[in-house]
Amino acid sequence: MIPISVFIAGGWLTLTVLAAVFAPLVAMDPYAGGPDALLPPLSPAHWLGTDDLGRDIFAETLFGTRVSLTVGVTTAIAGAVIGVAVGAAAGWLGGVADAALMRLTELFQTLPRFVLALVTIALFGPGLAKVIVVIGILAWPQTARVVRASVATLRSAPFVEAARVGGMPGIALVLSEILPNVAAPVIVLAALDVATAILLEAGLGFFGLGDPNLVSWGAMLNEAQQYLRTAWWMAVFPGIAIAATVLAFNRLGDALNAATDPRGRGR
Amino acid sequence: MRAAALGWFVLRRLLHAVPLLFCVVVLNYALIASTPGDPVTVLVGDFPAPAEYKTQVRHDYGLDQPIPVQVARYVTRVLHGDLGYSFANRQPVLSLIAGRLAATLELTATALGFSSLLGIALGVLSARRPDGVLDRAVRGLATAGYALPEFWVGQMLILVFAIWLGWLPSQGAHAIRGVAPGWAGIADGVRHLILPALALSLRYLALIARITRGAMLEVLGADFILAARARGASERAVLIGHALRNAAAPVITVIGFNLGFILAGSALIETVFGWPGIGRLLFDSIGSRDYPTMMGILLVVSATVVAANLATDILHRMLDPRVG
Numbered sequence: 281m282i283p284i285s286v287f288i289a290g291g292w293l294t295l296t297v298l299a300a301v302f303a304p305l306v307a308m309d310p311y312a313g314g315p316d317a318l319l320p321p322l323s324p325a326h327w328l329g330t331d332d333l334g335r336d337i338f339a340e341t342l343f344g345t346r347v348s349l350t351v352g353v354t355t356a357i358a359g360a361v362i363g364v365a366v367g368a369a370a371g372w373l374g375g376v377a378d379a380a381l382m383r384l385t386e387l388f389q390t391l392p393r394f395v396l397a398l399v400t401i402a403l404f405g406p407g408l409a410k411v412i413v414v415i416g417i418l419a420w421p422q423t424a425r426v427v428r429a430s431v432a433t434l435r436s437a438p439f440v441e442a443a444r445v446g447g448m449p450g451i452a453l454v455l456s457e458i459l460p461n462v463a464a465p466v467i468v469l470a471a472l473d474v475a476t477a478i479l480l481e482a483g484l485g486f487f488g489l490g491d492p493n494l495v496s497w498g499a500m501l502n503e504a505q506q507y508l509r510t511a512w513w514m515a516v517f518p519g520i521a522i523a524a525t526v527l528a529f530n531r532l533g534d535a536l537n538a539a540t541d542p543r544g545r546g547r
Numbered sequence: 548m549r550a551a552a553l554g555w556f557v558l559r560r561l562l563h564a565v566p567l568l569f570c571v572v573v574l575n576y577a578l579i580a581s582t583p584g585d586p587v588t589v590l591v592g593d594f595p596a597p598a599e600y601k602t603q604v605r606h607d608y609g610l611d612q613p614i615p616v617q618v619a620r621y622v623t624r625v626l627h628g629d630l631g632y633s634f635a636n637r638q639p640v641l642s643l644i645a646g647r648l649a650a651t652l653e654l655t656a657t658a659l660g661f662s663s664l665l666g667i668a669l670g671v672l673s674a675r676r677p678d679g680v681l682d683r684a685v686r687g688l689a690t691a692g693y694a695l696p697e698f699w700v701g702q703m704l705i706l707v708f709a710i711w712l713g714w715l716p717s718q719g720a721h722a723i724r725g726v727a728p729g730w731a732g733i734a735d736g737v738r739h740l741i742l743p744a745l746a747l748s749l750r751y752l753a754l755i756a757r758i759t760r761g762a763m764l765e766v767l768g769a770d771f772i773l774a775a776r777a778r779g780a781s782e783r784a785v786l787i788g789h790a791l792r793n794a795a796a797p798v799i800t801v802i803g804f805n806l807g808f809i810l811a812g813s814a815l816i817e818t819v820f821g822w823p824g825i826g827r828l829l830f831d832s833i834g835s836r837d838y839p840t841m842m843g844i845l846l847v848v849s850a851t852v853v854a855a856n857l858a859t860d861i862l863h864r865m866l867d868p869r870v871g
Contacts, residue, residue: 387570390856392848394811395829399845402833403582403589475694482696483815487830501699505819508717512706519699527694 286535289528296525300345307339310495318511329513331503340495341517347496348525351412351481352474358416360470363423364459370424371431372454382428389421394483401489408491411484415477423469430462464540471533475526482522497522549868556864564857569622571849575842576621586610592634593836600634630846631839635832640843644825650720651824655813657744662751663802669752670759670798671786674767685756692753698815701746705819708742715742718821743820747812751805758801762794769793796867803859807852 299306314334321329321337328337370381397414404410431454434440443457484490485498486505497518504514579589590604605611609620624631630640673682709717716722716739726732766772767790775789814826821827825844832840 383566387567387574390567390807390849390852391571391574392807392811392845392852394808395814395845395848398814398829398833399841400578402836402841403578403838405583479696483698486696486698486815487818487833489833501696501702505702508702508705509710512710515699515702515706519696519703522699523691523695526696527690530690530693 283535285531289531289535292524292528293532296345296349296521296528299342300349303339303342303346307342308336310335310339310343318507320511321513328517329511331500331511331514332507337500337513337517340500341497341521343495344497344500344518344521345525347408347485347491347494348478348481348522350408351415352478352525352529354412355416355419355477356470356473358412359419359473360423360466362416363420363469364427364462364466366420367424367427367429367462368431368454368459371428372435372450372458374432374435378428378432381424385421385424385428388418391418393418394480397480397484398487398489401484406489406492408494411481411490415480419473419477423466423473426465426469427462430465431458434458434461464536468533468537468540471529471536475529475533478522478526478529552868553864557861560857560860564853568850568853571853572622572625572846573618575625575846575849576618579621579838579842580614580617589838589842590631592838592840594634596634625846630843633832633837633840633843635835635837636840640839643828643840644843644847647823647825647828650822651810651813651817651826653720653740654743654747654817654822654824655809657740658747658813659751659802659806659809661744662748662755665748666752666755667759667791667798669756671763671791673756674760674763674790675782675786677764682760685760689753689757692749692751695749697746697750697812698819700749701743701816701819704742704746715739717742720823743816743822746819747809747816750812751802751809754801754805755798759794759798762797763790766790766793796863799866800859800863803855803862806855807848810848810851 303310312335314330316323316326316330317332317334319326319330319334321327323329326336326338328341330336331340366381366385370378370385397411397418400414401410435458440453440457443453448457481490481496482498482501485496485500486502488499488502490496490499500518501515504511504518507514579586582589586608587601587605587610590608590610591601607620608624609616612620628641630644632638633640633643636643669681669685669688673679673685676682705717708715720736720739721732722735722739727735763786772785772789775785780789810826813824814829816822817824817826818830825847829841829844831837832844
């Protein structure tokens, strides 16, 4: 039986995807300021209020889904691809290659992700593509470890041996015989990585290092900081959006984990 | 025999940590060298520094030499504790960071201590009755703790407790008029510490409670627990003396391995609360393009993480000799 919270999480994520796609049809221009600055919520024309430049908070929050989902999903995919490649290579090759790749994984796992991302983007200049590259490059170590462990065990499994004896070359063996067996944990980790990436991106935005030309939830919270005393709504709504989206991805990841792991253990 | 084995373990972990640290420093330089534009800008910061000064820096770091020489010079300097000079603050980066260390330690140590104590307590109590009221509450807290951006939690705490209720201050580590002498000053410091420490704690509280609960549940099913109960040991003795002692290793590991995250979280929290620590310094240095300070903070944080992981490994080994 699927718990109700999974349906709620799925429902919320569907809503955010719809919001990201159809934002221009539903909301007004999030970049257009107006004369009505700092209007409280439930104002006739702006039902979540306006910010210090008279921009509509509802529109900004809706458009903010675009940056969060783009960064979250692309970096999780990048992390999964790199992680599977590194993990499979290490687990399959073994020996020196394994040791070297695992040292590299350990190095990346040790690096303080958030501070490193901050400094890198401060050095190279802000921009959506750079945010994606930096978070993506830092997102793979855990996947690599999990994949390596599975590949190393499966390498000598009877069905793999059978395929090997049948004359299947190494790469095909890994791709068609071994990797399908590690798909489940990789997908679970990817779902959880989306959540982590959204939080990281929000932190970067809060530090003023998001894309200056795009509305993002983190950047909204950065602006809200100066207006906490006068305009609470500037901080409340984007924060709820981040929390709900991260919660939904975490819930989905946990549910997938529970569904695919027969022992029913968390990670 | 056991001491010797432990000695070997420590030596092995050290041989592991030192190259890791070396890689971190080299990576730092790779970051500097691959920045678009003149690397001297990164080493000086984006300021109208005098030309002679830039020439001096260029020479000191061997920027006119081949890359391996540059790396060697950078690594040597860092290992000698020279993290460069912050032109913006007219101070060596290392002393700049050292000056902010106390504030960051105060905040992170409070948060870590609070979340460890409460997290372990909540984990133990919720493992006692799985699916009880407390257990459900703790699981809810854990879910929320993972999902809420800590800096936003900070903003919400300011909104509620500083602005609406007016109970606690929202900015800085002490009152603007200065540190009062004696108890008044301490009380003032504590009042300023509560909200940022709480905001920083939530995530670790969630994590530690969850891990403790899981480890306790695993241990509580073991035969020796049944044996202790059969001998008539009190519930308290079973939970704390037998179960928690054996569940301690994973809990301590998680606390240690998350030290890096608490430092990163501290950067955000210090920014929200105007806390005069390293995180706030990082925020300011990004704003003023003071690159040497940024790079210095990255190095110090990375080195702290490596050291914390090493210490955690050793502690874990001491608690659980089966670890190889």
